[in-house]
Amino acid sequence: MVAPPRPGLTELRRGVVEFCVLALLDTADRYGLELVRTLAAMDGLVTSEGTVYPLLNRLREGGLVATDWRQTDGTRPRKYYAITADGRSALARFRADWVRFREGVDRVLAGPARPGA
Amino acid sequence: MTPSPRVHPLAERFRRQLRTAARELPARPRRPLLEAIDAHLEEAAGPDATELEVRTALERLGSPEAIVAAAQPEGTRLRGAPVLEVAALLLLSLGSLVVPVLGWLVGAVLVLLSTRWTRVDKLLGILVWPGGFGALWLFGLAAPGVHSAFSCSQLAGQPLRCGSSGPPLALVVLLSVVLLGAPLLVLVRLAGRLRGG
Numbered sequence: 001m002v003a004p005p006r007p008g009l010t011e012l013r014r015g016v017v018e019f020c021v022l023a024l025l026d027t028a029d030r031y032g033l034e035l036v037r038t039l040a041a042m043d044g045l046v047t048s049e050g051t052v053y054p055l056l057n058r059l060r061e062g063g064l065v066a067t068d069w070r071q072t073d074g075t076r077p078r079k080y081y082a083i084t085a086d087g088r089s090a091l092a093r094f095r096a097d098w099v100r101f102r103e104g105v106d107r108v109l110a111g112p113a114r115p116g117a
Numbered sequence: 118m119t120p121s122p123r124v125h126p127l128a129e130r131f132r133r134q135l136r137t138a139a140r141e142l143p144a145r146p147r148r149p150l151l152e153a154i155d156a157h158l159e160e161a162a163g164p165d166a167t168e169l170e171v172r173t174a175l176e177r178l179g180s181p182e183a184i185v186a187a188a189q190p191e192g193t194r195l196r197g198a199p200v201l202e203v204a205a206l207l208l209l210s211l212g213s214l215v216v217p218v219l220g221w222l223v224g225a226v227l228v229l230l231s232t233r234w235t236r237v238d239k240l241l242g243i244l245v246w247p248g249g250f251g252a253l254w255l256f257g258l259a260a261p262g263v264h265s266a267f268s269c270s271q272l273a274g275q276p277l278r279c280g281s282s283g284p285p286l287a288l289v290v291l292l293s294v295v296l297l298g299a300p301l302l303v304l305v306r307l308a309g310r311l312r313g314g
Contacts, residue, residue, distance in 0.1 A: 061145075
């Protein structure tokens, strides 16, 4: 089930989900429904499956993702999404930024409690 | 144009709702979005799917409005005051009264630049409204000339005969109503779009 939107979570998602898409595509090319369902299965990542498609389109227009139609094993033709070289570079930068960001947030959140609290 | 996908009737209704909601999107994000959702529905809500499966698939997909909102181009999702659009409406309607023709032309260009109106809205704004209320004003200037053509004559031994060589009064009134009414209707439509954000 897709998580209902929460204001704080919505802000956190912004700017992060696209790199989760790139990370998924870094492991394998995927068609739309497969990709969307995989993302939606991860708790809190997307508000609804349909909102992933505009994101995929933006990634394609930005040259980070490429698409092509494939037909395998007599199934219907499906549009597959694949990460590009630019997409891999962007993902590598994000991975480094994310580690720094996450560690910084963790340090703040794990700070000592206020005396007497 | 791609053929319609084979989907469950409930999914077909969703497709229509999505197309209605997506009319406000520019063509570039709209077309691939509709294609992608069609492919999604074909897989997740095909004609052989049960009603429960289809309802679940549609619920997971989200509302057409939410999908369209996510597809809005960057920079237009959090929209500020529609300054450009208000200026466009003022110039379209009254621009020709201030600076004949040029005022309306600037308004028409602003209409084309707006990202808040659909192509149909833009066409209506420009084609139904050529000259705006300035056209009515010009028509009003021409109207007295029409009536001045009214004259009477009387030949010896015959009754007085009067007539007008111009268009009938009913036509003049009808044209005035159209020239006033059409811009007003378009004004209401375009302004109404701005209220929707």
